[in-house]
Amino acid sequence: MSLLLSPLAIDGRTVRNRLWVSPMCQYSATDGLPGEWHHVHLAQFASGGAGLVIAEASAVVPEGRISPGDTGLWNDAQRDAWAPIVAAIHSRGAAAGIQLAHAGRKASTWRPFDDERGSVPVERGGWATVAPSAIAFDGYAEPAALDTAGIERLVTSFADAARRADEAGFDLLEVHAAHGYLLHQFLSPLSNHRDDEYGGSLENRARLLLRVVEAVRDAAPGRILAVRFSATDWADGGWHVDETATVAGWVGGLGARVIDISTGGLVAHQRITTGPGYQVPFAATVRERTGLLVTAVGEISDGPHAERILQDGLADAVMVGRGWLRDPHFALRAAAELADDDAAAALWPPQYVRARPRA
Numbered sequence: 305m306s307l308l309l310s311p312l313a314i315d316g317r318t319v320r321n322r323l324w325v326s327p328m329c330q331y332s333a334t335d336g337l338p339g340e341w342h343h344v345h346l347a348q349f350a351s352g353g354a355g356l357v358i359a360e361a362s363a364v365v366p367e368g369r370i371s372p373g374d375t376g377l378w379n380d381a382q383r384d385a386w387a388p389i390v391a392a393i394h395s396r397g398a399a400a401g402i403q404l405a406h407a408g409r410k411a412s413t414w415r416p417f418d419d420e421r422g423s424v425p426v427e428r429g430g431w432a433t434v435a436p437s438a439i440a441f442d443g444y445a446e447p448a449a450l451d452t453a454g455i456e457r458l459v460t461s462f463a464d465a466a467r468r469a470d471e472a473g474f475d476l477l478e479v480h481a482a483h484g485y486l487l488h489q490f491l492s493p494l495s496n497h498r499d500d501e502y503g504g505s506l507e508n509r510a511r512l513l514l515r516v517v518e519a520v521r522d523a524a525p526g527r528i529l530a531v532r533f534s535a536t537d538w539a540d541g542g543w544h545v546d547e548t549a550t551v552a553g554w555v556g557g558l559g560a561r562v563i564d565i566s567t568g569g570l571v572a573h574q575r576i577t578t579g580p581g582y583q584v585p586f587a588a589t590v591r592e593r594t595g596l597l598v599t600a601v602g603e604i605s606d607g608p609h610a611e612r613i614l615q616d617g618l619a620d621a622v623m624v625g626r627g628w629l630r631d632p633h634f635a636l637r638a639a640a641e642l643a644d645d646d647a648a649a650a651l652w653p654p655q656y657v658r659a660r661p662r663a
């Protein structure tokens with residue numbers, strides 16, 4: 305039996321395997337409501353054998369959306385639209401997660417498949433953005449610096465969204481503190497120039513994230529709490545892996561059970577060296593420093609590669625993004641690649657079993 309396709313116990317729950325679907329925005333919602341596209345899109349990965357399917361970055365307030373097409377969890381209608389999607393994922397044997405997000409200064413942008421780039425003007429359906437400091441992301445509109453009342457409202461919004469995620473039935477709630485979005489903007493000295501208790505020292509820059517993690521934990525106490533970090537800004541003077549490991553330890557102390565390690569996204573002048581598994585060493589460092597369950601993501605393209613990462617003790621589970629878009633039955637294929645017949649027998653939907661390759 306492979307490690308990749310063996311169950312993982314987290315916080316009293318069992319996830320059927322360690323090959324997960326990384327959150328991926330579809331930019332296909334109206335008024336933050338997930339619809340028919342999201343239902344089919346997410347359920348197909350559960351049919352394809354994923355252990356956990358994490359739904360895309362979903363905004364906790366409307367102005368936290370990356371684009372006007374983002375999903376959200378700022379009202380009960382959105383909760384009610386997520387619930388049948390969660391049920392569809394569950395009925396196919398996978399656990400369901402959702403990423404709770406606020407895009408900060410990277411909000412109100414055109415969708416990747418729109419003809420235009422950068423910020424959507426207010427008169428064309430965009431909105432004014434907020435951030436720790438009034439520093440624009442290169443080429444985007446300048447955000448307003450959040451005041452203390454705005455920060456308080458944000459913490460409450462994360463808690464309210466977490467309660468709705470819990471009511472919709474999600475097993476795992478992931479706080480999005482990566483990819484240059486709002487919580488990452490607070491963490492990084494490149495985007496946070498505040499001189500109050502939310503800026504300056506590491507403790508201060510991490511304060512909002514820690515408050516959000518506590519608020520989410522308290523609003524959804526029975527669910528698995530995860531945090532996604534960018535382990536480095538890939539830029540001089542930016543956020544880096546030592547700080548990531550320290551803050552990951554702090555959120556672990558507050559009840560986060562899964563640390564999801566990605567990188568980058570904060571500044572346009574980042575210099576990334578990509579390649580197969582290029583973010584895995586960051587996950588390994590955080591895992592070693594914290595002892596928490598850590599996931600690796602980024603150009604992990606097949607079962608044997610994912611299995612090696614786990615066998616080498618570099619991560620506890622593997623997230624795949626684009627690989628699932630290329631092949632929604634990624635885990636069924638991984639079972640064949642790893643010659644894991646027990647996993648294949650358990651994962652193949654009975655409706656599809658006549659297509660299952662036999663050794």
Ligand SMILES: Cc1cc2nc3c(=O)[nH]c(=O)nc-3n(C[C@H](O)[C@H](O)[C@H](O)COP(=O)(O)O)c2cc1C
Pocket residue numbers: 326327328329330360361403480482483532566601602603604623624625626627
């Ligand atoms: C279409 C698309 C949408 C994405 N949306 C999100 C998102 O909502 N939240 C997030 O944290 N990462 C997002 N990502 C990043 C992925 O989760 C993943 O970390 C990244 O694609 C690297 O993994 P991969 O090489 O397996 O694709 C997105 C990636 C893609 C391709």
